[in-house]
Amino acid sequence: xNPYFFYAFATxxxxxxxxxxxxxxxxxxxxxxxxxxxSLAGLYVLLxxxxxxxxxxxxxxxAIMVLFIFVIMFLNLKKEDLKTGRRPFYQFAALxxxxxxxxxxxxxxxxxxxxxxxxxxxxxxxxxxIGSLMFSKYVIAFEVIGLLLLVGIIGAVLLGKKENHD
Amino acid sequence: MNNIESLxxxxxxxxxxxxxxxxxxxxxxxxxxxxxxxxxxxxxxxxVVTLFLAIxxxxxxxxxxxxxxxxxxxxxxxxxxxxxILIMGTTLVTVVFCTCSRDLENTPGPEFMAFLMAxxxxxxVMCVSNNMLMMYLAVEMASLVSYIMAGYMTENKRxxxxxxxxxxxxxxxxxxxIFGMSLLYGLTGSLDLVSxxxxxxxxPPDQLILFLTFIMILTGLGYKMAIAPFHMWSPDVYExxxxxxxxxxxxxxxxxxxxLTLRFLFVAFVATEVEGTWSAVSAIDxxxxxxxxxxxxxxxxxxxxxxxxNIKRFLAYSSIAHAGYMLMAVAAQxxxxxxxxxxxxxxxxxxxxxxxxxxxxxxxQRHTEDMRDYKGLVRQGASGLFLxxxxxxxxxxxxxxxxxxxxxxxxxVFKAVINAxxxxxxxxxxxxxxxxxxxxxxxxxxxxxxxxxxxxxIERVPLRFASLISIFAALTLVFGLYFAPxxxxxxxxxxxxx
Numbered sequence: 001x002n003p004y005f006f007y008a009f010a011t012x013x014x015x016x017x018x019x020x021x022x023x024x025x026x027x028x029x030x031x032x033x034x035x036x037x038x039s040l041a042g043l044y045v046l047l048x049x050x051x052x053x054x055x056x057x058x059x060x061x062x063a064i065m066v067l068f069i070f071v072i073m074f075l076n077l078k079k080e081d082l083k084t085g086r087r088p089f090y091q092f093a094a095l096x097x098x099x100x101x102x103x104x105x106x107x108x109x110x111x112x113x114x115x116x117x118x119x120x121x122x123x124x125x126x127x128x129x130i131g132s133l134m135f136s137k138y139v140i141a142f143e144v145i146g147l148l149l150l151v152g153i154i155g156a157v158l159l160g161k162k163e164n165h166d
Numbered sequence: 167m168n169n170i171e172s173l174x175x176x177x178x179x180x181x182x183x184x185x186x187x188x189x190x191x192x193x194x195x196x197x198x199x200x201x202x203x204x205x206x207x208x209x210x211x212x213x214v215v216t217l218f219l220a221i222x223x224x225x226x227x228x229x230x231x232x233x234x235x236x237x238x239x240x241x242x243x244x245x246x247x248x249x250x251i252l253i254m255g256t257t258l259v260t261v262v263f264c265t266c267s268r269d270l271e272n273t274p275g276p277e278f279m280a281f282l283m284a285x286x287x288x289x290x291v292m293c294v295s296n297n298m299l300m301m302y303l304a305v306e307m308a309s310l311v312s313y314i315m316a317g318y319m320t321e322n323k324r325x326x327x328x329x330x331x332x333x334x335x336x337x338x339x340x341x342x343x344i345f346g347m348s349l350l351y352g353l354t355g356s357l358d359l360v361s362x363x364x365x366x367x368x369x370p371p372d373q374l375i376l377f378l379t380f381i382m383i384l385t386g387l388g389y390k391m392a393i394a395p396f397h398m399w400s401p402d403v404y405e406x407x408x409x410x411x412x413x414x415x416x417x418x419x420x421x422x423x424x425x426l427t428l429r430f431l432f433v434a435f436v437a438t439e440v441e442g443t444w445s446a447v448s449a450i451d452x453x454x455x456x457x458x459x460x461x462x463x464x465x466x467x468x469x470x471x472x473x474x475x476n477i478k479r480f481l482a483y484s485s486i487a488h489a490g491y492m493l494m495a496v497a498a499q500x501x502x503x504x505x506x507x508x509x510x511x512x513x514x515x516x517x518x519x520x521x522x523x524x525x526x527x528x529x530x531q532r533h534t535e536d537m538r539d540y541k542g543l544v545r546q547g548a549s550g551l552f553l554x555x556x557x558x559x560x561x562x563x564x565x566x567x568x569x570x571x572x573x574x575x576x577x578x579v580f581k582a583v584i585n586a587x588x589x590x591x592x593x594x595x596x597x598x599x600x601x602x603x604x605x606x607x608x609x610x611x612x613x614x615x616x617x618x619x620x621x622x623x624i625e626r627v628p629l630r631f632a633s634l635i636s637i638f639a640a641l642t643l644v645f646g647l648y649f650a651p652x653x654x655x656x657x658x659x660x661x662x663x664x
Contacts (some may be wrong), residue, residue, distance in 0.1 A: 017220055018432070023305075023497045061213075067365075093405070126175070136169075136237075136432075137237045138239070138299065138301070138310070139169055140169070140236040140239050140240065141239065141299050141300060141303055142305070144300070144307060145293060145303060147184065147187075147284065147307065148303065148306060148307045148310060149310055150191075151187075151281060151284040151310065152310055154191065154277060154280070154281075155281065155310070155313075155314035158314070159314060159317060159320060159329070
């Protein structure tokens, strides 16, 4: 793993997530989240998990973010809805709690002995390797997922459709 | 065993269920079906035939020793076969129940049966999965369909609420469970329960993390079994769901949850077995944990049932209490305890479904779920007499009074607990039985002793209900006196754990 790439992606991920929390406007927050998803996918690539990297972009940055943004637009928030009353006590408590957590994590991090990762076998994490496992050893699980999605779709249509009473 | 071989010889009942599911979906797509009638006769017939074939297929599977199927994803053993047959039997009764239910009028018919088949399939897979991936998928499949079925009366606020509550609780529970599973995979490097056991025994990971993981997985399983403190959803869901669905969930869903939990505990987390008693792995001594959970579960179920006047809520709390009794036998960690659980489920199937069927008849005719409307039932014509007497049989059996089958079930459970040396648990169980006597007998008093406010007679009970109720009541009595065949079957069912 190239350390420069790792630090670049990791910094972007963390920065964007922090920005997302600090944003007042939910749409801007969602956009920051997308960027962090992309750089997270970059981290997966560095770990040789190419398939998961693709999934991360397709599923999270694609499908799930669209859902988020759809809901945010659906709510149609106005400017005055976004203003929250300042509560100094809670802000102070939150600051102390998160500070304590960060200190704890940093202390724990320094205690971890250095780990050398084993070299990955050729073809590890590629679509091909995962696909052949999915259709050989785990084929029964794959089929069960198929049925699960089928009944899920039918159920969603059934519960969601408007009845016409005429 | 590889995929093709497993599919060819040992998976026939699941294949039948899938085919039935597909046929039912196509039935619902027929033209001109858009008028919502309740259950269409064609879909009921298809479901009954499917289930009948599936049960025959499951019974005719022939194997000399238990073996892994589909590269170890699924286990073929008598224990799984027993629970599969129990669940398919429950589904069969539920199909008949659905054909004549007021709750399910004005809901789309054929789809409902398709969901029932899918739920049955999911629960079947739950009983036989031997791998954490399959465990999770089966739980998800069963839960997803249950959510849809609980909220099936789309024009009824309570049913909608039930569906939503079920989704929220279920989503949380399965989220916690899969988090636990991923941690367990990280700790042991395997998804297979047998390999997990090897690692936990020979090369135990950090005890605290392993314990946390265990608790997290137990949360998901406990939600499926509806044991305290994961039972919160069950009274509201049972009350809001259509009555046949409630009956189904209270028996089949619980049975699958127990089957899965037993497999998880007795395959992955036991160390040694000496003459029919196991000891837990040294890292996690789950005997005390399960014992405490069982004590809490039965106490919560019984104490809260005291207040209930709605028959569905009443039966919901009673089913929580029964889960507590069965968990007591799990805590015994012995062959006798496992037999106790299996035996109890057979008896519970009869008496609980019987009670729900009677409640269903009364709901159809009187449009009431209030137990005070059962007053004087015994004097309201021949049908009233029949219903009152059979419901009394089921309630006495649920209390565990001899000579009904419920007594034998409890006797086995208590025997196992006392043999395991958990005397305090047996005492709590006995005290709980006394509490339960009060509310079961109160309903019997309503029906047999009190007089009704209005004196109208109960109309004739539909033949399929009358025959099912009489069969169940008769079996409850017969198995209370002559239970040797059941004992034989239970012993054969748990043999592979030894």
